[in-house]
Amino acid sequence: MRKFIGASAMALAAMALSSCGENGIGGGSSDKKVENTAYPEKVFWGDTHLHTDVSIDAFGFGNRLGAEDAIRFAQGEKVTSSKGTEAQLKRPLDFLVISDHAAAMGATKALFNAPRLALLGDKFLLRWYDMMHESEEGSLRVTAELIEGAAKGTLPDSLTDPESQKERIEGLWTDHGALMDRYNAPGKFTAFMGYEYTPMVNGDNLHRVVMFRDGSDKTDTVIPFPSSASLDPEDLWNWMGKYEKDTGGQVLAMPHNSNVSNGRMFAMSKFDGSPIDQAYIETRAKYEPVVEITQIKGDSETHPFLSPNDEFAGFGDAGWDKCNLSCNGEMAPESYAGSYAREALKRGLELEKKFGANPYKFGVIGSTDSHTSLATADEDNFFGKHPAVEPANKNRSLQPQNLGTRGDRMGWHYLASGYAGVWATSNTREAIFDAFQRREVYATTGPRMKVRFFGGFDFTADDTGDGMVAAGYEKGVPMGGDLTGDGKPPTFLVSALMDPEGANLDRVQVVKGWVDAGGKSQEKVYNVAWSNPEERKAGAGGKIPKVGNTVDLAKASYENSIGAVQLVTFWQDPDFDAAQNAFYYVRVLEIPTPTWPVYDALRFGITLPDNVVKVQQERAYSSPIWYKAKG
Numbered sequence: 001m002r003k004f005i006g007a008s009a010m011a012l013a014a015m016a017l018s019s020c021g022e023n024g025i026g027g028g029s030s031d032k033k034v035e036n037t038a039y040p041e042k043v044f045w046g047d048t049h050l051h052t053d054v055s056i057d058a059f060g061f062g063n064r065l066g067a068e069d070a071i072r073f074a075q076g077e078k079v080t081s082s083k084g085t086e087a088q089l090k091r092p093l094d095f096l097v098i099s100d101h102a103a104a105m106g107a108t109k110a111l112f113n114a115p116r117l118a119l120l121g122d123k124f125l126l127r128w129y130d131m132m133h134e135s136e137e138g139s140l141r142v143t144a145e146l147i148e149g150a151a152k153g154t155l156p157d158s159l160t161d162p163e164s165q166k167e168r169i170e171g172l173w174t175d176h177g178a179l180m181d182r183y184n185a186p187g188k189f190t191a192f193m194g195y196e197y198t199p200m201v202n203g204d205n206l207h208r209v210v211m212f213r214d215g216s217d218k219t220d221t222v223i224p225f226p227s228s229a230s231l232d233p234e235d236l237w238n239w240m241g242k243y244e245k246d247t248g249g250q251v252l253a254m255p256h257n258s259n260v261s262n263g264r265m266f267a268m269s270k271f272d273g274s275p276i277d278q279a280y281i282e283t284r285a286k287y288e289p290v291v292e293i294t295q296i297k298g299d300s301e302t303h304p305f306l307s308p309n310d311e312f313a314g315f316g317d318a319g320w321d322k323c324n325l326s327c328n329g330e331m332a333p334e335s336y337a338g339s340y341a342r343e344a345l346k347r348g349l350e351l352e353k354k355f356g357a358n359p360y361k362f363g364v365i366g367s368t369d370s371h372t373s374l375a376t377a378d379e380d381n382f383f384g385k386h387p388a389v390e391p392a393n394k395n396r397s398l399q400p401q402n403l404g405t406r407g408d409r410m411g412w413h414y415l416a417s418g419y420a421g422v423w424a425t426s427n428t429r430e431a432i433f434d435a436f437q438r439r440e441v442y443a444t445t446g447p448r449m450k451v452r453f454f455g456g457f458d459f460t461a462d463d464t465g466d467g468m469v470a471a472g473y474e475k476g477v478p479m480g481g482d483l484t485g486d487g488k489p490p491t492f493l494v495s496a497l498m499d500p501e502g503a504n505l506d507r508v509q510v511v512k513g514w515v516d517a518g519g520k521s522q523e524k525v526y527n528v529a530w531s532n533p534e535e536r537k538a539g540a541g542g543k544i545p546k547v548g549n550t551v552d553l554a555k556a557s558y559e560n561s562i563g564a565v566q567l568v569t570f571w572q573d574p575d576f577d578a579a580q581n582a583f584y585y586v587r588v589l590e591i592p593t594p595t596w597p598v599y600d601a602l603r604f605g606i607t608l609p610d611n612v613v614k615v616q617q618e619r620a621y622s623s624p625i626w627y628k629a630k631g
Helices: 056-061 067-074 107-113 123-134 136-152 162-183 233-247 278-287 333-338 341-355 429-437 468-475 596-604
Strands: 002-005 042-050 095-098 190-192 194-197 208-212 251-255 290-295 363-366 419-424 441-444 450-456 476-478 482-484 491-497 505-515 521-530 566-572 582-590 619-622 625-628
Touching: 042 067, 042 190, 042 208, 042 290, 056 107, 056 136, 067 095, 067 162, 107 123, 107 136, 107 162, 123 136, 162 190, 190 429, 208 233, 208 429, 233 251, 233 278, 251 278, 251 429, 278 341, 290 341, 290 441, 333 341, 341 505, 341 521, 341 582, 363 619, 419 429, 419 450, 450 468, 450 582, 450 619, 450 625, 468 476, 468 491, 476 482, 491 505, 491 521, 491 582, 505 566, 521 566
Parallel strands: 042 095, 095 190, 251 290, 290 363, 363 441, 482 625
Antiparallel strands: 002 566, 042 419, 194 208, 208 251, 363 419, 419 441, 441 619, 450 476, 450 491, 491 566, 505 521, 505 582, 582 619, 582 625
């Protein structure tokens, strides 16, 4: 049964983050009592991956906005960007994690603001100082050299040695904690403490965002663990474990940009190449319950090489699937299996069959990874990866924007993506963090679609009515949950509601992965609900005709004359095998809409080359539900 509704260096300078002013929400505390609902009734929207002017690369890119600017922007206030453009979200966010790089936190800002005389004895730093003050181009070259040096391990000790940075970072961290506590307003806006752990091995990305449940009373007792201390994520997990033991607090890590990890992010071995063991599996599963699947630097769901039968595989791959993060190493298709989330979920089932535990049992979210301090994921309001490519630069879509010293990637390769949707019982640190822990979260490439996904054994088509959500929690589990089988096939309830300020919906799909009797992982994509089913009949293999395309490139517009406002369905796996462990997740596709370069082309009167992606189908990905065979 389906329902379709509608169609329409450095201690050279002391630095401190600014304190909270009078105009923000401010004045918050996690001690304020907020009533929690019986079950998650509302989705909260946020960005868990945002950089300000104390990130070593963001300042070099030209970012001059601090954490307070970032929070006020996320809350919906108008701010002036680093390039002087007024910036404002059409709709505020509900929560924010500012995740500045732990490694060399504040170093480029300190270098830039240092007295030049203090650097005369260090020709290396003096050269960078002069380049940064010489011109914007010089500052960008410094940043490119920093990124390349980090990839190759050739940065000077004054930038990477944790001990030499300790005093500066302690001050930055504690001041940041005070600021986040001031702006944390339970029930209104949640400000999380966090940072980014940034290991790269010859340019292969192994980055994680670290997010705390706690306020500064606990986070002040530590300073962020940097990649300069260790490139091995196991050492980060050990640090996290010690933090929890010492403080009684809670912390988690979220891998991101697995698409440019060259197969390392979801490898079938440890960081040092040794075999995965039980302890590794259990520790990774504990501390990494969520993965960032989509962001500015591409989408990490799957790749056509891995999913040749998936007609919608490869979203956001252009420019990202040929070389690693710094583009100093080519990526062969054979490495893709360790780089994409769907394949990682399948690998997790294989490892579970061998060890009885699954290191890749994760939920998914989207976030921006913006280095502008501006959390923008709307195609018509995209402020770019860093300040040099804010909208003030009319040619930004056609210029090289590689993060290293090579120019393999162009501006249009970058996505205006994404956001995290969280089903929580209240807008508080505790409730939202707990939703991350239980994986009741989902990703979108920017649109704020409402997506529900429940699994159980006793759902019927009648449960898709007004009481669907209550039935979902009463008779089953939500996204991120587990089903233990007894031979009975699982049933699912799915609901997708369009972004009220966005595009109609094309279809809802369920993606299934499992391990066959021979021990080989498999996948299949099912179309389970779609718009205009009277005319778009399912053909052989369940494939349905395309929804159509109303995009007018000349006007950078589209019409909601096709698609559906809402798609709701009851679904049961037609290929169920009670003996096979499996996962299921939902993918929701919008009708075709213009990409951000098309809006730029209209705004600035420029002509886009034929190879630029101009039309796309934005999407949402739910966290999976896992079925485990009995016995």
